[in-house]
Amino acid sequence: MDVKSAIVGGGLTGVSLARFLHERGEDVVVLEREPCIGGLCRSRTEAGFTFDIGGSHIIFSRDTGVLSFMRTVLGENREERTRNTKILYKGSYVKYPFENGLFQLPKDDLFFCINEFIQNLIAVETGRVPPPRNFAEWITATFGRGIAGCYMLPYNRKIWNFPLENMSHHWVDGRIPRPPVEDIIRSAIGIETEGYTHQAVFSYPVRGGIEALIHAIAEPISRYIMTGFPVSRIREENGTFTISDGRRDVKADRLISTIPLQILLPCLENVPDNVQAACDALKYNSLCSVFIGVKGKVPEFSWVYIPEEEAGPFNRISFPSGYSTRTAPPGHASVLAEITFNEGDAISRMQDPEIIDHVMQALEKIGIIPDRNAVVYTGVERQKFAYVVYDLDYRKNIEIVREFCSERKISLVGRFAQFEYLNMDGCIRSAMDFAGLDR
């Protein structure tokens, strides 16, 4: 097969890019390893329950062009919800973001948080806080020792599973809500405020879980997608790429990779040692998603952050049956627990039944499920590449790998190809920009 552009990887980025290039009249093919498209945005439906396999996904964005695209392609298959998100703090549910729920803290903790926030603000204003050198220092320099110690540090340690002192902070702006001081004061004295407002109302497909978004995007280009095509070798000769899965060859004038760099590099020939070493040094986290279906009800929260280790192994639990009633059978509800892990750690060594047992025990203890007898469905999915971890050497290493790919004329688009913390909107924006669409 000969095409103009071959896109390796049929996750959200790959299918979006194929659609945009096709709209521009370009001849494309998407090569996807798995039997179905979607990558991290796949969903599974079993026993009447639908769960997103790459952790809970919702549709939101500050990018109005991308948001409008996602809404339009879903059409009628979309429901809107108002966020009702909490943080489990010392056994109570505090409004999210934490700074907006300060009034719900025990009085001593509230004083600690507000006092430290103000002391810190004065110290920053008078130039007594040195510029942060890492993510841990950024958290304390932004929120003060109170909010940092009560919530931000423990939560981030749990989700990143990596020393925060060894993480860079160049990526946090726009991703971690920075509280306006007025909001902190309002929230401390009990006046309700909303933080992170572009996510306060979110959407979700009525049917099919988040994977429905992928199919809606892929609809006009489905005939240009080859699933079950695990790319294992890529060669370039005289401006033509030959992309192979070991059995079949596809020839293309242009190659766009949306797969993780750690999978791409072994497909290439003569990768210099320093490039391979830089790629090996890039850090990422894996994710274990645990699915629990229950008879009866669960709390009417959207999702809950769980910073404390004692409360359970998960950093977040969400309630897909609240996103769309079609994700659970009538009279039933669902809970999705997300656990970050890395190869070789305790979670990675646990078998699925053991993890499910841990999660059910913890959910029972914190009162999310009434008791185990209510559980009618369980499941586990693991994703090797879930989160990019920005360690202190990240920028040095990624530059080396990107430069090499650029020399080989391989374009990188998407979360693990760009190796950036891109949400769905960021992936679609990258694809739109790559295709030269102005939306």
Ligand SMILES: Cc1cc2nc3c(=O)[nH]c(=O)nc-3n(C[C@H](O)[C@H](O)[C@H](O)COP(=O)(O)OP(=O)(O)OC[C@H]3O[C@@H](n4cnc5c(N)ncnc54)[C@H](O)[C@@H]3O)c2cc1C
């Ligand atoms: C826990 C979690 C929660 C999230 N929640 C949200 C949310 O609420 N809202 C939001 O906007 N975003 C969310 N995201 C982010 C979102 O999942 C990603 O931005 C998006 O799915 C990335 O898409 P992608 O196509 O770039 O990468 P991927 O989904 O990783 O796709 C890469 C594709 O390449 C394929 N592939 C790999 N190797 C090969 C090979 N050798 N040959 C061929 N194909 C190959 C894979 O099978 C996969 O289909 C979340 C992410 C996580 C981890």
